[in-house]
Amino acid sequence: MQRITILGATGSIGVSTLDVLARHPERYSVYALSAHSRVAELAAQCEQFRPARAVVGTAAAAAELAALLKGKGVRTEVEYGEAALCAVASAAEVDTVMAAIVGAAGLAPTLAAARAGKKVLLANKEALVMSGQLFIDAAQQAGAVLLPIDSEHNAIFQCLPANYGRTPQGSGVAKILLTASGGPFLTRAVETLDAVTPEQACKHPNWAMGRKISVDSATMMNKGLEVIEAHWLFGAPTDLIDVVIHPQSVIHSMVSYVDGSVLAQLGNPDMRTPIAHALAYPERIASGVAQLDLTQIATLQFERPDYQRFPCLALAFDALRAGGTAPALLNAANEVAVQAFLDLRIGFRQIDRVIAHVVEALPHGAADSIEAVMAQDALARAAAERHIDGLTR
Numbered sequence: 001m002q003r004i005t006i007l008g009a010t011g012s013i014g015v016s017t018l019d020v021l022a023r024h025p026e027r028y029s030v031y032a033l034s035a036h037s038r039v040a041e042l043a044a045q046c047e048q049f050r051p052a053r054a055v056v057g058t059a060a061a062a063a064e065l066a067a068l069l070k071g072k073g074v075r076t077e078v079e080y081g082e083a084a085l086c087a088v089a090s091a092a093e094v095d096t097v098m099a100a101i102v103g104a105a106g107l108a109p110t111l112a113a114a115r116a117g118k119k120v121l122l123a124n125k126e127a128l129v130m131s132g133q134l135f136i137d138a139a140q141q142a143g144a145v146l147l148p149i150d151s152e153h154n155a156i157f158q159c160l161p162a163n164y165g166r167t168p169q170g171s172g173v174a175k176i177l178l179t180a181s182g183g184p185f186l187t188r189a190v191e192t193l194d195a196v197t198p199e200q201a202c203k204h205p206n207w208a209m210g211r212k213i214s215v216d217s218a219t220m221m222n223k224g225l226e227v228i229e230a231h232w233l234f235g236a237p238t239d240l241i242d243v244v245i246h247p248q249s250v251i252h253s254m255v256s257y258v259d260g261s262v263l264a265q266l267g268n269p270d271m272r273t274p275i276a277h278a279l280a281y282p283e284r285i286a287s288g289v290a291q292l293d294l295t296q297i298a299t300l301q302f303e304r305p306d307y308q309r310f311p312c313l314a315l316a317f318d319a320l321r322a323g324g325t326a327p328a329l330l331n332a333a334n335e336v337a338v339q340a341f342l343d344l345r346i347g348f349r350q351i352d353r354v355i356a357h358v359v360e361a362l363p364h365g366a367a368d369s370i371e372a373v374m375a376q377d378a379l380a381r382a383a384a385e386r387h388i389d390g391l392t393r
């Protein structure tokens, strides 16, 4: 029996994870669930999965959850705040942690799970983008097993040779090919992009996801963050990673070998496949996802990304090449800009301009401690807020 903590249980990945767990009650039990503010949803999850502990964002949310659970007769211990998130991610009773909080808020608990040597199922790409080598080293020192949930990285993981080391050296890998759908604005006239609404940006053609990652997919910052994620997960130099637009999202990514072979992982675009893969690895379990019908899909298309249309992708490559805390600055500025777009404070095309402004204005330093990374994160957030204030005044 594997005992699991889900950080971000009420989100899109959290709900998909619980869906897979519910199909295999003989293999998995839930130790802890967390949510930020959706208390009623979390209460319903606690009633169904009976975790020992549940964590929310504030004391008020905790009181509300405790009252709801009491009414249902559910004896889950309720806690709140970051220290509690770190505690349920690192507790001795836990084998596996699904890291599915969105954004920098997930860094501390995800790192706590890695430092405690857990099996870490990594959906929270922002945590790895920010902390890079620090995170990889912490996981290695503690003997944590890192399994990627991001569909591209999960696909690459499946396509790499079984004896792959920490870097591509000696593996015969020539290229890592990250596929990208191109999002909802792949063909929309560039000069009309300033007018798009949050609802249009969040309407992804192939995937149903949280709002932040949906906007990231529309700007292709998501792919930029994934390039950085691939760099750290697979020890791959920047020039070994290519992005290929593939609008159908059927090929989830590929690995190209020196002998000319290209291995790809295919499937219907449903996150329950990578979640089930990582949960059961190296075994295979049913996920509830329908078998892929290639004749139904009929056509697979590919094209090169257009950096004029998607400047965020270029900004992410630049940050990765710059190194140090540059990816943390990029990530923080992006989080603030995306939230400002969702709050109707700035237009869609101002997202990339805010990020470019912040990474140009702030010098990046060495990413030699989590404290240094968090300090840069805070500086970038403040700089992004100031810039947005200036734009909207």
Ligand code: NAD
Binding pocket: 007, 008, 009, 010, 011, 012, 013, 014, 034, 035, 036, 037, 038, 057, 099, 100, 101, 102, 103, 105, 106, 123, 124, 125, 126, 149, 150, 151, 207, 208, 209, 210, 211, 212, 213, 271
């Ligand atoms: P979501 O917005 O649907 O859910 C986010 C979860 O994080 C919720 O449970 C929320 O309660 C929690 N949360 C939000 N802010 C928090 C805070 N400040 N402190 C603590 N908890 C907080 O997001 P999602 O789409 O499920 O994505 C989660 C992560 O997985 C992101 O990092 C995303 O990039 C990654 N991811 C998602 C998908 C997908 O298909 N949804 C695919 C690949 C990677």
Ligand code: MG
Binding pocket: 150, 151, 152, 226
């Ligand atoms: Mg992805």
